[in-house]
Amino acid sequence: GEDVEQSLFLSVREGDSSVINCTYTDSSSTYLYWYKQEPGAGLQLLTYIFSNMDMKQDQRLTVLLNKKDKHLSLRIADTQTGDSAIYFCAETSPGGGSYIPTFGRGTSLIVHP
Amino acid sequence: ETGVTQTPRHLVMGMTNKKSLKCEQHLGHNAMYWYKQSAKKPLELMFVYSLEERVENNSVPSRFSPECPNSSHLFLHLHTLQPEDSALYLCASSQSLGTPIGETQYFGPGTRLLVL
Numbered sequence: 198g199e200d201v202e203q204s205l206f207l208s209v210r211e212g213d214s215s216v217i218n219c220t221y222t223d224s225s226s227t228y229l230y231w232y233k234q235e236p237g238a239g240l241q242l243l244t245y246i247f248s249n250m251d252m253k254q255d256q257r258l259t260v261l262l263n264k265k266d267k268h269l270s271l272r273i274a275d276t277q278t279g280d281s282a283i284y285f286c287a288e289t290s291p292g293g294g295s296y297i298p299t300f301g302r303g304t305s306l307i308v309h310p
Numbered sequence: 311e312t313g314v315t316q317t318p319r320h321l322v323m324g325m326t327n328k329k330s331l332k333c334e335q336h337l338g339h340n341a342m343y344w345y346k347q348s349a350k351k352p353l354e355l356m357f358v359y360s361l362e363e364r365v366e367n368n369s370v371p372s373r374f375s376p377e378c379p380n381s382s383h384l385f386l387h388l389h390t391l392q393p394e395d396s397a398l399y400l401c402a403s404s405q406s407l408g409t410p411i412g413e414t415q416y417f418g419p420g421t422r423l424l425v426l
C-alpha cells in the first residue's frame with residue numbers, strides 16, 4: 198500500500214468547517230506537511246507540524262497529529278469558496294540521510310454555497 | 311521577483327521536438343527538484359540537485375535530461391517524448407538537504423506539457 202493515504206474528495210457547504218484526513222505508515226516521520234494546490238497552480242505550503250507536537254493552529258487552520266495512530270488532519274474553519282483546491286498531505290522521515298517528503302494523492306475540497 | 315518561477319507555463323510539442331523547461335528560485339536555496347504530476351497518480355519525484363550536483367534520479371527515462379548550472383536555476387531538457395509524458399511538471403526548491411526543516415519544499419506554478 199501507499200505510504201501516505203488520503204481520501205480523494207470532500208464536499209462542504211460554505212461557512213462550515215472542513216476536516217481533511219491523512220494516514221501515514223512511517224513511525225519515524227519527523228515533519229508532516231499540508232500543501233494546497235489551486236487549479237493551474239503549483240503546490241503552496243500551508244503549514245507543517247513537527248512530530249513531537251500534537252496540535253498547531255494558524256488562523257483558520259488547525260492541524261492535529263495523532264502519532265500513535267499515525268493520523269494527521271487539517272481543519273479549515275469557516276470554509277470559503279476560495280478554499281476549493283486539492284490538499285496534499287506529506288511526511289518526511291530519515292531515509293539514507295535524506296528527508297525528501299512523501300506525498301499523498303491529494304484530497305479535492307469542493308465548497309458549495 | 312520572489313519564490314519559485316517556471317517557464318513556459320504551457321507547452322505543446324510533437325514527439326520529435328526538443329524543448330526545455332526552466333525553473334528559477336529566488337529564495338537563496340541550495341537544493342532543487344523536478345516532479346511530474348499526472349492525473350490520478352501520486353506526485354512523482356524525478357530529479358534532485360544539491361549545490362548543482364545531482365543526488366537522486368528516480369529511474370527517469372533518458373528522454374528527460376536535467377541540468378543545474380547554478381543553485382538558482384534548473385532546467386529539464388526534453389527530446390523524443392511520448393504522449394504519456396503529458397503532465398504538469400513542477401519544480402521545487404528547499405534550503406538544503408539532510409535535515410527535515412531544510413528539505414521543506416517550495417514549489418513553482420508548474421509547466422503544463424502536452425505531447426502530441
